[in-house]
Amino acid sequence: MFRGTSAITLDSKNRITVPTKYREELFADCQGKMVCTVDIQHPCLLLYPLPEWEEIELKLCSLSSMNPQERLLQQVLLGNASDCEIDKSGRLLINGPLRLHANLEKSVMLVGQLKKFEIWSENAWQAQMQKGISQIQSGEIELTDRLLDLSL
Amino acid sequence: MFRGTSAITLDSKNRITVPTKYREELFADCQGKMVCTVDIQHPCLLLYPLPEWEEIELKLCSLSSMNPQERLLQQVLLGNASDCEIDKSGRLLINGPLRLHANLEKSVMLVGQLKKFEIWSENAWQAQMQKGISQIQSGEIELTDRLLDLSL
DNA sequence: ATCAATGTGGGAATAAGTGGGAATTAGTGG
DNA sequence: CCACTAATTCCCACTTATTCCCACATTGAT
Numbered sequence: 562m563f564r565g566t567s568a569i570t571l572d573s574k575n576r577i578t579v580p581t582k583y584r585e586e587l588f589a590d591c592q593g594k595m596v597c598t599v600d601i602q603h604p605c606l607l608l609y610p611l612p613e614w615e616e617i618e619l620k621l622c623s624l625s626s627m628n629p630q631e632r633l634l635q636q637v638l639l640g641n642a643s644d645c646e647i648d649k650s651g652r653l654l655i656n657g658p659l660r661l662h663a664n665l666e667k668s669v670m671l672v673g674q675l676k677k678f679e680i681w682s683e684n685a686w687q688a689q690m691q692k693g694i695s696q697i698q699s700g701e702i703e704l705t706d707r708l709l710d711l712s713l
Numbered sequence: 714m715f716r717g718t719s720a721i722t723l724d725s726k727n728r729i730t731v732p733t734k735y736r737e738e739l740f741a742d743c744q745g746k747m748v749c750t751v752d753i754q755h756p757c758l759l760l761y762p763l764p765e766w767e768e769i770e771l772k773l774c775s776l777s778s779m780n781p782q783e784r785l786l787q788q789v790l791l792g793n794a795s796d797c798e799i800d801k802s803g804r805l806l807i808n809g810p811l812r813l814h815a816n817l818e819k820s821v822m823l824v825g826q827l828k829k830f831e832i833w834s835e836n837a838w839q840a841q842m843q844k845g846i847s848q849i850q851s852g853e854i855e856l857t858d859r860l861l862d863l864s865l
Numbered sequence: 866a867t868c869a870a871t872g873t874g875g876g877a878a879t880a881a882g883t884g885g886g887a888a889t890t891a892g893t894g895g
Numbered sequence: 896c897c898a899c900t901a902a903t904t905c906c907c908a909c910t911t912a913t914t915c916c917c918a919c920a921t922t923g924a925t
Contacts (some may be wrong), residue, residue: 562770564748564794566810570883574903578882582796602781649905651882672792675774679788686792693789694814697753702782711772713752713759713790722873726913730872801915803872 563673568683571669575660576652577680580671584651593647597655597680598638599662603689606655606663606680608645613676655680715825720835723821727812728804729832732823736803745799749807749832750790751814755841758807758815758832760797765828807832 567580579587587593587610596614600607609617621638624631641662645653655665668683681689696702719732731739739745739762748766752759761769773790776783793814797805807817820835833841848854 562767562774564770564791565796566792572884574885576883581881602784648903654903672788673794674787674791675770679792690789690792690810693785694751694753696782696785697789702786705780705783707776707783708786711769711786713769724873725875728873733871806913 562675563678564675565673566686567671569669569671570667571655571660571665575655575657576648577655577669577671578650578652579647581651583673584647587647595645595647595653596642597645597653597659598642599659600679601634601637603679604663604682604685606659606665608653608671608678608680609676614642714827715830716827717825718838719823721821721823722819723807723812723817727807727809728800729807729821729823730802730804731799733803735825736799739799747797747799747805748794749797749805749811750794751811752831753786753789756815756834756837758811758817760805760823760830760832761828766794 563583563586569577569580571577584593587595591610591612594611595608596611597606597608618639621635624635626632626635641658643656643659645655647653659665663680664682664685665680666682670681670683670686672679672681672686702708715735715738721729721732723729736745739747743762743764746763747760748763749758749760770791773787776787778784778787793810795808795811797807799805811817815832816834816837817832818834822831822833822835822838824831824833824838854860
C-alpha cells in the first residue's frame with residue numbers, strides 16, 4: 562500500500578525518479594512494470610502496478626460498448642493508458658499526451674493512494690489540498706454511512 | 714494506550730523527541746514505525762503506530778474513488794500520510810507540509826489519545842483546552858446517548 | 866552536590882535525487 | 896538491404912538531503 566506525497570522533478574528527458582522507499586515494493590509487485598493513464602475527475606495522472614491495472618482492464622472490458630457513456634470511458638482510459646517500466650536508475654518516462662493532461666512542468670508531486678499513485682503538477686496538488694481541507698472543515702461534505710464509519 | 718501531554722521541541726532539523734515513557738510500548742507495537750497525517754478538523758497532526766494506521770487504510774480503501782467527496786478525503790488523508798520511523802536517538806522527523814498544516818514552531822505538544830497521538834503547536838493546544846473546558850462547563854455540548862452513558 | 870537519565874543541538878558520513886554525455890536501439894528513406 | 900537519423904536507455908558525476916552519531920545541557924533523584 563502506497564501513501565504520502567513526494568516532490569520530484571520531471572527532467573529534460575521527461576522522466577521522473579520513483580522515490581527509493583517505493584522501489585522495493587514495486588519490484589516485488591510488478592518488477593517495475595507499471596501503467597499510467599489519465600484521471601477523469603482531476604488534471605492528474607494515475608499510475609498503477611501492472612497487476613492492479615489488469616483488474617481495472619477487466620472491469621472496463623465488462624462495460625457495454627453500445628452505451629455511449631461507457632464506451633467513452635473505455636476510450637479515454639484505455640486510449641491514454643501507457644506502459645511505463647521503471648528503468649535501471651529507478652526512473653519512469655511520461656509521454657506527451659499524459660504530461661499535457663496533467664499540465665506537468667518541472668515540479669511534480671507523486672502521491673501514494675494505496676494501490677496506485679497519482680501524479681500532479683505541484684500547483685494543482687496544492688490547490689487540491691487547500692480545497693479538500695476547507696471543504697471538510699466547513700462541513701460541505703455530506704456524511705455518508707461509509708464516512709461516518711471512519712473513526713480517525 | 715497513550716495518555717497525557719508532553720511539551721517537546723521541534724529542532725532545527727524538524728525532529729521531535731518521543732518521550733522515553735512511550736518508547737518501550739511503541740517499540741513493542743510497531744518497532745518504532747509510525748505514520749503521521751493531518752487532522753481534518755483541527756490544525757493538528759495525528760500520529761499512529763503503523764498497525765493502527767493500517768486499519769484506517771483499510772477503511773479508506775473501501776471508499777469509492779468515483780464519489781468526489783470520498784475521493785477528496787482519501788487524497789487529503791493518504792496524500793499527507795507520512796511514514797515516520799523513530800530513529801536511533803528516539804526522534805521522529807516531521808515533514809514540511811505537515812508542519813505547515815499544524816503551524817508547528819519550536820514549542821510543540823505531543824498529546825496521548827489512546828491508540829494515537831495528536832501533535833499540536835503549543836499555542837493552538839492551549840486555545841483548544843480553554844475552548845473545550847468552557848464549552849463543556851457552559852453546557853454548549855449536546856448530550857447524546859453515548860455521552861450520557863459516560864459516568865466519570 | 867553529584868550522578869544518572871532524558872532531551873537537545875549540530876558536525877560528519879551516507880544515501881538519494883538530478884542532470885547530462887555516451888552508447889545502444891529503433892525507425893525511416895533511399 | 897543498408898545507411899542515416901532520431902529516439903531511447905544506460906551510466907557516471909554532481910549536488911542536495913537525510914541519517915547517524917557524539918557531545919553538551921537540563922532535569923530530577925540519591
